[in-house]
Amino acid sequence: MSKPLGVGIIGAGPVTQAIHLPTLSTLNDRLRVVHIMDVNAEVGASVARRSDARSSADVQTLLDDPAVEVVAICSPGQFHAGQVEAATAAGKRAILCEKPLATTVQEAQLIADVSTKTGVPVVVGAMHVYDPAFVAVQQSWGDLPNTAALVRVAAYLTHNDEMVDLATELVAAPPAPGSPPDLASPQVRASMVRAGVLGLATHNLPLVRHFLSAVDEVLAAEFVSPFGYQLTFRSGNRIAQLLALMPGQWRPDWSLRVWGREVELQVQFPPSYVLAGSATAELIRATSRSSWRYAHNGYQAEWLHLADVAEGKSELAIGVQTAVDDLLYALALADGADALILGKQS
Amino acid sequence: MSTKTTTTLTVALDTSDLAAAALHRAVLASLPQRFLITEKQSEGADIAVISGRDPSWIDRVVAAVDAGSKGILLAAPTAVDPAQIRHLAIRFAGQAIVAVDARFAADPTWAAARAEIATGARTASLVDSMVTVEDATEDALFGGLVEQLAVLRPLFESFDHLTCVHHSPRQLAVVGNSGAVAVSLTASAPSVSGCSLRLDVVSSVRRWQAHFADDALARPTEITVYDGTGARSRPWLYASAHRTTWLQLHAAITEEASVFHYSVADLATDLELAHRVFAGSATPSHIRNWGSDSK
Numbered sequence: 072m073s074k075p076l077g078v079g080i081i082g083a084g085p086v087t088q089a090i091h092l093p094t095l096s097t098l099n100d101r102l103r104v105v106h107i108m109d110v111n112a113e114v115g116a117s118v119a120r121r122s123d124a125r126s127s128a129d130v131q132t133l134l135d136d137p138a139v140e141v142v143a144i145c146s147p148g149q150f151h152a153g154q155v156e157a158a159t160a161a162g163k164r165a166i167l168c169e170k171p172l173a174t175t176v177q178e179a180q181l182i183a184d185v186s187t188k189t190g191v192p193v194v195v196g197a198m199h200v201y202d203p204a205f206v207a208v209q210q211s212w213g214d215l216p217n218t219a220a221l222v223r224v225a226a227y228l229t230h231n232d233e234m235v236d237l238a239t240e241l242v243a244a245p246p247a248p249g250s251p252p253d254l255a256s257p258q259v260r261a262s263m264v265r266a267g268v269l270g271l272a273t274h275n276l277p278l279v280r281h282f283l284s285a286v287d288e289v290l291a292a293e294f295v296s297p298f299g300y301q302l303t304f305r306s307g308n309r310i311a312q313l314l315a316l317m318p319g320q321w322r323p324d325w326s327l328r329v330w331g332r333e334v335e336l337q338v339q340f341p342p343s344y345v346l347a348g349s350a351t352a353e354l355i356r357a358t359s360r361s362s363w364r365y366a367h368n369g370y371q372a373e374w375l376h377l378a379d380v381a382e383g384k385s386e387l388a389i390g391v392q393t394a395v396d397d398l399l400y401a402l403a404l405a406d407g408a409d410a411l412i413l414g415k416q417s
Numbered sequence: 418m419s420t421k422t423t424t425t426l427t428v429a430l431d432t433s434d435l436a437a438a439a440l441h442r443a444v445l446a447s448l449p450q451r452f453l454i455t456e457k458q459s460e461g462a463d464i465a466v467i468s469g470r471d472p473s474w475i476d477r478v479v480a481a482v483d484a485g486s487k488g489i490l491l492a493a494p495t496a497v498d499p500a501q502i503r504h505l506a507i508r509f510a511g512q513a514i515v516a517v518d519a520r521f522a523a524d525p526t527w528a529a530a531r532a533e534i535a536t537g538a539r540t541a542s543l544v545d546s547m548v549t550v551e552d553a554t555e556d557a558l559f560g561g562l563v564e565q566l567a568v569l570r571p572l573f574e575s576f577d578h579l580t581c582v583h584h585s586p587r588q589l590a591v592v593g594n595s596g597a598v599a600v601s602l603t604a605s606a607p608s609v610s611g612c613s614l615r616l617d618v619v620s621s622v623r624r625w626q627a628h629f630a631d632d633a634l635a636r637p638t639e640i641t642v643y644d645g646t647g648a649r650s651r652p653w654l655y656a657s658a659h660r661t662t663w664l665q666l667h668a669a670i671t672e673e674a675s676v677f678h679y680s681v682a683d684l685a686t687d688l689e690l691a692h693r694v695f696a697g698s699a700t701p702s703h704i705r706n707w708g709s710d711s712k
Contacts, residue, residue, distance in 0.1 A: 220587045221605045223547070227619055290582040291592040293599050295542050297621060301592065301599045308585045312603060314617075316543050321624045321643035330549075335609055357609045 075103040076164070076378055079139030081130055081154055082146035083109035083118040085231075086169060089238040089344045091143055092122060094370040097346065101378045102141070108133040117242045130154055134161035141381050143167040152178035159189040165381035167373070169196040171269055172391075172398050179395045192387045194377045195394035198343065198369030199274045199327075199350070201376060205338055207363045208352035209281075218331040219282035222311040224275045226299075226325045230318035234344035260294035261412040267300045268405040272313050275327060276404065277397040278338075282329055283309050286400060289407025304404060333357070341368065424671045426463035426488070427455045429481075434468030437492040441466055441518075443634055444659045451667045464488040464666065469497040478505060478515070487670050488514045490662070491681075495560035499688035506681045515681050516666040521548075521614045521629045522567035523658035523678040526638040526651050531571055534618055534625050534640075538572040538598065541620040545601045548615075549608035558589040559695055561604030566687040567679060568616060568629075569602070576600065579694050591694055634659075 078095060080087050087107070095102050104122040109115030112128040119126035127133055134142070134157055142158040144151055148171045158166050166186075172195050173179040186193045199205060235241055252259045268276075283306035290310070291303040299316035329336040335355040341347035349365040349372075367375075379385035428445060430438040445452045455462050465481035467474050470493045478489050489509075491497070494517045505515060521527070538544060546569060548561040572595075579593035579600070589604040611632025618625040624643045630636040637653035661678065669675040 220585075221603070223603075225545070225617070227617070227624060290590065291580075291601075293592070293594075295599050296597065297542070299542065301543065301545075301601055303582055303590055303592065303601075305583060308587070310583050310585075310588055310590060312590065312601065314543060314545050314601065316619050316621070319619070319621050319624060320645040321622075322648060324624070324626075324643075330605055330608060333609060355610045 073382070075099065075101055076381055077105040077138040077140045078102050078143060079106040079108070079133045079136060079141070079163075080104060080143045080145055081108050081133060082144070082169075083107050083111075083115045083242070084145065085235050085241060087143075087145045088118055088241055089235040090370055091145065091374075092118070093238055093346060094368075094374055095122075097371060098374055098378070102374060105138040106133050106136045111243065114243045130157060134158060134163070139163065141165045141167065141377060143169070145169045148172075148174045149178075152181045155182045155193060156185050159185050159191040163191060165377050166191060166193045167196060167377050168193055170273055171401075172394050176395075176399060176402065179398045183391045183395045186391045192377075192380045193391045193394075194373060194380070194387070195389070195391065195397075196370075196373065197274065197277055197389075197394070197397075198373065199340060200277045200369070200389060201373040202338075202340065202350045202369035203365040203367055203372050204349040204352040204363040205278065205369075206372070207365075208336065208338070208354060211354055211361060212331075212336060213334060215329060215331040215334050215336060216281050218333070219329050220309055220332075221330045222279050222282045222309070223328045224272070224279065224311070224313045224326070226271060226275075226313075226315040226317070227319055227321070228271075228315070228317040228323045228325060228342060229320070231344070233318075234342050238344040238346075254294065254296060257413050261409045263294045263298065264292055264300045264302070264408045264412060265405045267294075267298065267315060268302070268401055268408065271315055271317075272300070272302070272404070273397075273401050274343075275313070276401050277393075278327055279311050279313075280397065280400055283311050286403040286407060289404060289411055292408035292411040294412070300408075302404065302408060304407065346371075423450045424667075425451060425453050426667060426670060427461070428452050428464045428466065428490075429455055429457060429462035429486075431466045431468045431471070431492060433471050434493060437466065437468045437470075440634075440659065441490070441492065441663075444657065444663060447660060448663055448667075452663065462486055463670065464490060466490045466492055469493040469495070475501050475505065479508075482509055482513045486513060488516065488666050490516050490518055490666060491684075492518045494518060494684050495563040495688070496556060497684075497688070499685045499692065502681055502685040502688065506685070514666060514669045514675065516662050516669070516677060517679055517681055517684045518659055518662055519564070519567055519679040519684070520631055520658050521564050522683070523662050524629055524638050525656055525658070525661045525678070526640055526654050527568065527627065527629070528661075528678040530625075530627075530640045530651050533642075534627075535572045537620060537623050537625060538618050539574075539596070541598050541618050543599045543601075543617070543619045544569065544572070544595075545617045545619070546614065547603045547605070549611070549613055550604055550606045551612055553587045553606045555586075557606050558584075558604045559691060561606070562589055562591065562602060562695065563684075563687050563691045564614065565602045565604070566690055567683065568614065568627075569600070570683075570687060570690070572618070573598070573600075576690075579690075581694050584695075589695075
């Protein structure tokens with residue numbers, strides 16, 4: 072068996088602590104955390120100690136570490152493009168870039184361009200895209216992408232902190248929230264919906280894009296208190312409806328449903344953060360039901376794929392240009408929602 | 418076994434609507450002491466089933482009552498004109514009972530849970546309803562909208578800005594609010610998994626989920642509330658809304674106990690509301706205050 076790949080992680084926040092470190096701990100024979108960087112040196116050092124890894128407070132030190140073979144970029148979105156560029160320049164074997172890929176189209180395209188130019192593969196963090204059940208069901212869904220008439224995603228979720236607390240013991244709690252938003256303001260509601268699209272809906276929009284190739288028109292957009300949205304958009308005569316509400320005190324429920332002419336798809340996703348296995352995907356036909364469910368979740372599958380790609384065992388399943396297009400799709404939805412909420416569109 | 422003497426009422430099915438006739442023949446087979454199907458047409462039967470799909474349905478109701486029927490079961494009710502329904506209710510007041518066959522709104526499990534859910538719905542953040550109907554026709558989609566309103570309207574005092582945002586041969590999407598509650602209603606056709614209505618009423622504290630499946634006559638409606646203590650489901654009841662309505666119609670005729678889960682007045686209100694939403698897809702419908710006849 073070959074030596075595990077050395078992983079360097081940029082950013083030691085809750086996503087790194089609650090998602091990537093627990094996930095990587097299950098893949099220790101393939102990937103081993105060797106270096107963690109955070110601008111808060113104390114947090115970086117504390118988190119690194121948990122993995123017996125080195126720590127640093129600047130990106131270049133991590134990139135200069137020869138033990139770092141693949142890089143996970145888990146910093147705020149506005150830093151992603153520059154850090155991907157630096158990691159490719161440092162000759163790393165592969166990069167995992169957390170969502171959102173970037174905050175602007177230009178930055179996203181820069182990431183795609185440097186990946187293409189240097190040949191360094193970039194996997195974009197998208198747990199539902201890589202979910203083993205969702206990947207498997209695609210082999211059996213036949214012409215569903217051509218016949219789907221209606222797609223619905225419902226995300227009724229608990230507070231992220233609850234799941235984070237179940238996944239790790241967080242170093243440095245997130246900052247206390249500021250004053251409550253003025254929800255009477257359309258600008259505030261629009262910005263909340265945008266945050267929902269780019270922060271939450273973004274997990275599922277690449278899946279929705281299998282069935283609705285473009286956002287032709289946003290038909291309805293509304294902020295749902297305390298945090299959520301109700302969105303309806305159209306691609307030709309097909310519609311997608313996205314509903315979300317969080318936090319709730321109930322059992323989470325995160326589902327994707329697609330209605331085609333002769334088959335229906337139902338996917339029930341586990342919540343983020345916890346190692347609760349894959350989604351349960353079910354294909355329903357007039358006289359039969361087939362279902363898929365695996366022990367690994369989307370994060371584990373994503374990391375395993377990254378390792379395979381870095382070791383040359385596999386081609387990149389989802390090219391970075393696809394991820395850029397996914398981002399453009401999300402931005403089109405967010406812009407259309409903005410226009411509706413702000414009354415720019417009759 | 419029933420020991421009480423029960424009056425048996427004769428029923429004339431509507432042979433112009435074979436689907437409705439087959440459905441009610443099967444339903445009535447579970448109530449053989451209360452009902453006896455007569456192969457004679459409506460003349461002389463205690464109860465006449467009249468399908469709203471027949472354009473002359475109102476004339477046939479009049480004829481049946483004139484011929485002595487004490488009760489009418491209006492099948493396929495979403496196809497009828499609301500003004501005619503109101504007229505019918507007034508015309509036959511005190512003379513004959515008109516019952517509405519509503520497959521979701523009159524569901525006994527829903528009726529038992531409705532008051533509790535209504536209390537929660539008024540402080541919910543989001544109410545989402547989705548119905549799959551039999552056919553990809555405008556009538557079926559419209560019927561799906563009426564059926565959703567029939568279920569949802571008792572939960573709220575009013576809707577604001579209920580607007581049809583999408584209308585295609587296979588889908589109908591309506592959004593709006595009731596106060597601070599975001600409301601979404603979708604009708605889609607057809608579905609390989611059969612006709613059903615799914616309803617989510619979601620607040621931060623509690624989430625209700627109702628699934629009315631109409632793919633089998635006595636498929637139980639599943640109603641579950643999720644909260645911080647876990648999940649609690651309503652008992653499964655293997656009885657349809659159709660059967661419940663027949664029981665209520667029997668009681669209304671023989672005991673003068675008229676307590677329908679879904680009334681003629683409810684149907685008229687829901688049809689009017691649906692027509693306004695359907696017709697006004699380009700402009701928001703501002704719909705408030707149902708009026709006193711909605712209950």
